[in-house]
Amino acid sequence: xxQLVESGGGLVQAGGSLRLSCxxxxxxxxxFSMGWFRQAPGKEREFVAARAWNGGATYPADSxxxxxxxxxxxxxxxxxxxxxxLKPEDTAVYYCAARTRYGPVPSQSGEYDYWGQGTQVTxxx
Numbered sequence: 001x002x003q004l005v006e007s008g009g010g011l012v013q014a015g016g017s018l019r020l021s022c023x024x025x026x027x028x029x030x031x032f033s034m035g036w037f038r039q040a041p042g043k044e045r046e047f048v049a050a051r052a053w054n055g056g057a058t059y060p061a062d063s064x065x066x067x068x069x070x071x072x073x074x075x076x077x078x079x080x081x082x083x084x085x086l087k088p089e090d091t092a093v094y095y096c097a098a099r100t101r102y103g104p105v106p107s108q109s110g111e112y113d114y115w116g117q118g119t120q121v122t123x124x125x
Contacts, residue, residue, distance in 0.1 A: 002026045002098045002114040009094060009119030012086055016123070020081040022096030022116060033099040034079045036070060037109055038092035038121075047107040048094070049081065059105055064090075086123045093118040 008020040024031065035050035049060040049070040058070050069082045079096055097112035099105075106112070 002028070002031060002100065004096050004098060004114055004116035006094065006096050006116040006119040009121045011122045011124065014086060014088055014123055014125050016086050017082070017084045018086065018121060020083070020094055020096075020119060020121070022079040022081075024077045024079065024098060027100070028077050030100040031098045032102055033105045033112075034070075034072065035097045035099070035106070035112055036068075036079075036081045036094060037097060038090075038094045039118075040089075040092040043092075045095070045109050046092075047109070050105045050107060051079075052105050055105075057105075059107065061107070083121070086121075088123045088125045091121060091123050093120050 003025045005023045031053045036048040037045050039045040047061050051058045051070050067085045072079045095118045096116045098114040099112045
């Protein structure tokens with residue numbers, strides 16, 4: 001089992017920045033990929049960014065490329081999502097997710113095995 005806890009959400013004005021954190025615990029050694037997703041009211045869960053747990057490459061969605069950065073601190077078992085130039089359309093509940101199956105870093109939510117409880121990000125115009 002892997003447990004994930006997000007933090008760092010809040011209310012920010014358009015153009016501002018936030019950093020989300022995801023603390024992983026449990027069977028850390030079984031994690032291959034970590035991802036961030038978001039879900040706005042009335043919309044489907046959307047891929048935001050992902051990376052391999054032990055790799056250097058990152059995979060941001062086109063909608064956030066150049067604005068959001070996923071990073072990790074393996075020593076602390078933490079994954080971060082640095083968000084800059086925030087827009088009202090970035091408003092959503094943000095979730096981190098872990099994949100414990102070997103394979104390419106996926107962007108589909110169904111490919112992830114564990115999820116956090118989510119943290120709300122609200123961007124005001």
